[in-house]
Amino acid sequence: MTATRRCAYCRRSFTPKGGPGRPKVYCTPICRAAAHRKAPPDDAPSDASHHELIVEIAETLRMQADSLIASVHEGQGSSELLNHRVAMDRQLDDLEAAVVRRGRVADESWQALAAPLGISDETLRKKWSARVLERRLERRVSNSAEPSARPPDGPVFLPRQRGAVVGQPADPCEDSTTTPAPLTGDAGPRTARQLLSAALSHLRRCQDGSLRTLADHAGITPSYVSRVLSGERRPSWPVTRAIVECCGEEPAVLYPLWRLAHGQPVDVRVVTAEQAALEFHRFIRSLHLAADRPDPGLLVHAGNHTLCLADVDQVLTHVYVPDWPTTVRLVSALRGRPTDVRPLWHAARTLPPRPVGDRCSLQAASFG
Known part of the structure; x- marks a missing residue:
């Protein structure tokens, strides 16, 4: 007498027919086909x-x-x-x-x-x-794994430029006075997390303290500082601010990159063109810091000499908003994304100026 079984798909009882082969676990071919369609393969991606x-x-x-x-x-x-x-x-x-x-x-x-x-x-x-x-x-995964491919979230340093090796903490004995190698215009834009980690790594290389000093000042462990500098971790704003302050830099310079690294657009909550120009200047300074603060001449070279040296120097040292093509070339030379800064550029160009009678230190040339 054949024993009654319960279907593995519909859970109804059935009596399998006799015959060679493995014991049947489905009551009908329909249940078997439905179960096979529903069940993902063992190696199906999560x-x-x-x-x-x-x-x-x-x-x-x-x-x-x-x-x-x-x-x-x-x-x-x-x-x-x-x-x-x-x-x-x-x-x-x-x-x-x-x-x-x-x-x-x-x-x-x-x-x-x-x-x-x-x-x-x-x-x-x-x-x-x-x-x-x-x-x-x-094929896509295999192409992404090639040595020449850029990792999606790891730190990326400019070619031939001194910096920490991916996945390793920076050498505390590294000579921070070494002049960076020339920039190259061939490298594409970096993600916001890469820009933030690159900026923090540059500040860390420019100060004499150790990872322990940074960790004590920020109230975290040295290993966590190392993961922040390598881009493995996205730090909170209090941690970022503490690291920047310990390195002797103004925290506001890193705030635009910190917002982008956390998936927040640049802050456009401004009411006048002057405020937008100040935020624009701060954003460019943060990109400049992430690129190891290269000289204006190197940026002109990275932009294939499509940038004017006077414009680059003006943007980096003053609150100055150039035309959009110049902005695109400069941000691209710094390996940022022009679309990230466009809202601030547009606000600086279109919002009303500060009301007459208010004190303002910005000159008319600040707006191109």
């Missing part, structure tokens, strides 16, 4: 890995868009602009693949995934079969 991949693709798209904007302002040829378009198309295809795979692992229907794309579920299913999805995303 929700966290899907999230990280999609965020990485979005960050890459944003940097490519910034690069496209800079190319337009620099008057580059149409073929160069089309190269940007091709590169962004690749990222958009990767984004579609990553989102479709996340949806399928979460048991979302092909119909629901296809609707926003304006195609049929059958077309989407054929386009992104399981094999195609895995091959496309594995």
